[in-house]
Amino acid sequence: MEKILDKEPVKRVQKFIAQFDNKLKVLTLNTTARTAKDAANSLKCEVGAIVKSLVFRTEDTFLICLVAGDKRCSLNKLKKIIEKKDVCMANADEVKVQTGFSIGGVAPIGHLNKLNILIDQSLSRFQNVFAAAGHPNSIFKIEYGQLVQMTKGEIKEITE
Numbered sequence: 727m728e729k730i731l732d733k734e735p736v737k738r739v740q741k742f743i744a745q746f747d748n749k750l751k752v753l754t755l756n757t758t759a760r761t762a763k764d765a766a767n768s769l770k771c772e773v774g775a776i777v778k779s780l781v782f783r784t785e786d787t788f789l790i791c792l793v794a795g796d797k798r799c800s801l802n803k804l805k806k807i808i809e810k811k812d813v814c815m816a817n818a819d820e821v822k823v824q825t826g827f828s829i830g831g832v833a834p835i836g837h838l839n840k841l842n843i844l845i846d847q848s849l850s851r852f853q854n855v856f857a858a859a860g861h862p863n864s865i866f867k868i869e870y871g872q873l874v875q876m877t878k879g880e881i882k883e884i885t886e
Contacts, residue, residue: 730754735827735836735860742836743859743866746876752859752866760830760862762795769856769865772796777849777857777873779832781816781824781841784808788816788824792834792857792877793846797885807844807882830862834877843879850881 730736736752743750759765762776769776776795781788782804789808793799805813818829826838834843834857849855850870857873859866874881 730861730864733861735831735833736864737860738826738836739833739859739864739866742833743868743876746835747872750866750868750872752864754861755863755865758830758862759856759858759865765856765858765865766795771856772852774848775852775855777834777855779825779834779858781821781832782813783816783820784810785812787842788820788839789842789844790825790832790834790837791844791846791884792849792873792879793885794848794852797846797848799846799884800886803882803884803886804844807884827858827860828862831858831860831864833858833860834873834879836860843877844884845874845877845879845881846885847881847883848885849873 774796
């Protein structure tokens with residue numbers, strides 16, 4: 727599992743979080759955290775405490791929505807908030823180009839391109855949340871308030 731920590735996307739996340747708070751650490755799991763349910767099972771926590779980093783494509787840009795693992799992002803709410811008619815999930819190639827991460831390991835930080843970030847307000851019910859760290863078997867634990875600070879995300883009601 728140590729090899730996971732040597733992978734470039736994971737190192738990028740480690741560097742980013744170390745600059746923010748050197749007490750935060752990337753952890754590797756023996757089991758996958760590719761989905762929120764998998765991650766919750768691996769970490770023995772509530773599914774809602776898992777941060778899903780969802781990449782969306784709009785007419786002219788991309789953005790990331792950080793959503794609680796037990797919620798679904800509402801395209802209708804998202805369209806109203808960002809005032810765009812054409813919004814859809816980015817495909818795997820677009821996700822990789824925009825963030826530098828593969829689906830299943832998309833971190834909320836350390837993206838290759840500057841992306842606007844919206845944070846699902848329902849995540850605020852958890853003091854600590856868990857987010858992907860650049861690989862399906864790597865995560866980091868962070869306080870909700872720190873996540874908001876670190877990502878410079880905007881808190882919005884974006885779930886169904």
